[in-house]
Amino acid sequence: MQSLGVEVLFKGKNFARLMGGMWTALKISLVSIAISMVLGLLLGMLVSRKNRVLRGVMRCYLEFIHIMPQMVLLFLVFFGTSKAFGWNLSGELSSVIVFSLWGTAEMSDLVRGAVTSVPKIQYESAMALGMTPAQVNRYVILPQAVRRLIPQSINLITRMIKTTSLVLMVGVVEILKVAQQIIEANRKASPNAAFGVYLTVFLLYFLLCWPVSLLAKHLEKRWG
Amino acid sequence: MKKATIKVTAILVLLVLALASLASAGAEGGKVYRTLDEIKESGKINIGVFSDKNPFGYVDENGEYQGYDVYFARRIGKDLGVEVNFVSTEAANRVEYLETGKVDIILANFTVTAERAEKVDFALPYMNVALGVVSPKSRVIRDLSEIGAEDQVIVISGTTAEDYLIKNNPEIQLQKYDTYANAKTALENGSAVAWANDNTEVIAFALENEGYEVGIPSLGSQDTIAPAVSKGNETLLAWINEEIIALAEEKFFHADYEATLVDTYGLDYEESLVLEGGGQAK
Known part of the structure; x- marks a missing residue:
């Protein structure tokens, strides 16, 4: 049997480097996810009000993020801002900015969908009980909306984690780049390393995303 | 197409155009690069190299950058008296790194072409x-x-x-x-x-x-393969050219070849690949 090439991972500091790359990817996604969830929730609530100007602006923002591939956004923020304004953003910071912009846009759209899907009678009943609009949101609408949000926002979170594989294009050495470096440095000694190393990367991504899916299932059961 | 969609598209197109004009206006004024003195003062030089191109630029199992380009990059850092900060670049973004001054030098197996020379400044070549x-x-x-x-x-x-x-x-x-x-x-x-x-x-x-x-x-x-700097960075360019000519004395690139490339190519290709002193000192 041919070797799978996993042995290159145990040479020198290779395994620690791969874990370091995973931590970099995780850090970028965790920070961006936290920002996206908070901002997305706020913006989503705002948009579900019937303010036409606000809706128009948000619509533009959303469409812009939707039609732009994440790679283009990364280049725009990393290289574009230093060309246009002379800002020297690091690769990590650019990635967090792009992922937060993207996550916030999608999250606010999900929140808007969830909030508007709460039947109108819920608002009317709550108002009839003498609640203020803030109380209606806090105690009646949000708890119902959040429940509807879980499946799609979990989907968004796992997509954000997986898309961090693009940030190698702005010089961030994350898990996939470390994997490519290891394969390349050992191509002569272990020509099969590509299989073993990519298999390991697959398992690591799985380990990152699987707990998120489990949490989602758990929450859906508890709140469902 | 719905009216609203047309409106949104129109606004988007305008927005992108505005951004683009802003970007080009910004690029004209002000320099993006760091001069030789500024680099020396900061004590650190940013050099863009490949991290997955064995044996020119790659990362070994201890996480250290190695290779023919990297060997030269380390010497540049030593002779300038500054620390070298290696930046991992891809073939597709080397020009952008220089155009935005995100690195001071690209030493990533960068082939000299007329098209690229319009956007970056090439120093003397060090390889065929x-x-x-x-x-x-x-x-x-x-x-x-x-x-x-x-x-x-x-x-x-x-x-x-x-x-x-x-x-x-x-x-x-x-x-x-x-x-x-x-x-x-x-x-x-x-x-x-x-x-x-x-x-x-x-x-x-x-x-x-x-x-x-x-x-x-x-x-x-x-x-030929040569180091490249941001367009207009004359002080750094002149320094690199002097360095390459000076290094011919000690046959630096032959030593570089023997340290990094010989395992891959053997000695047969040494004379055809290596260029000393930009090919002028022959």
Whole structure:
């Protein structure tokens, strides 16, 4: 049997480097996810009000993020801002900015969908009980909306984690780049390393995303 | 199309245009690069190298950058008296890194071309290169005409091989990859009939991997590899040129070859690949 090439991972500091790359990817996604969830929730609530100007602006923002591939956004923020304004953003910071912009846009759209899907009678009943609009949101609408949000926002979170594989294009050495470096440095000694190393990367991504899916299932059961 | 959608699209187009004009206005004023003095003062030089292109620029198992370009980069840092900060670049974003001043020098197997010279400033060359095509021994491609209409050829985005084939052989179908690692893996998986790249790269690949042969060792014109700096960074450019000429005294690039490339190419290619003093001191 041919070797799978996993042995290159145990040479020198290779395994620690791969874990370091995973931590970099995780850090970028965790920070961006936290920002996206908070901002997305706020913006989503705002948009579900019937303010036409606000809706128009948000619509533009959303469409812009939707039609732009994440790679283009990364280049725009990393290289574009230093060309246009002379800002020297690091690769990590650019990635967090792009992922937060993207996550916030999608999250606010999900929140808007969830909030508007709460039947109108819920608002009317709550108002009839003498609640203020803030109380209606806090105690009646949000708890119902959040429940509807879980499946799609979990989907968004796992997509954000997986898309961090693009940030190698702005010089961030994350898990996939470390994997490519290891394969390349050992191509002569272990020509099969590509299989073993990519298999390991697959398992690591799985380990990152699987707990998120489990949490989602758990929450859906508890709140469902 | 709904009216609202048309409106939104129109606003978006305007927004992008506004951003673009802003960007071009910003680029004209102010320099993006750091001068020689500014680099010395900061105590650190940013050098863009490949991190997955063995043996020119790669990372070893201890996480240290190694290779022919890296060996030279370390010497630059030592002679300037500054620390070297290696930045991992890809073939497709080398020009952007210099245009935005995100690195001070690119030492990433950067082939000198007229097109690139409009956007960056090349210093004296330190290596010779031509294009080459490698293919499996089961079907060696010895001439581009052997590539059929159904066949695909692997290239890496942003390389001279890609430019050459698009310009001179537009009939050939290209399969493009962003990273060296993925291009090589694709060739091994048989997803294309051949891989076109710098001949140094494809010779190394054929020597390292059983069952591959460089059917076309030299395609197009002889080119050179040189360090590049941001357009207009004259102080740094002049310093690098002096350095390269001074290093010819001690046959620095021969030593570099023997330290980094000899395992891959053997001694046979040393004289044809290495350039000392920019090729002027011969």
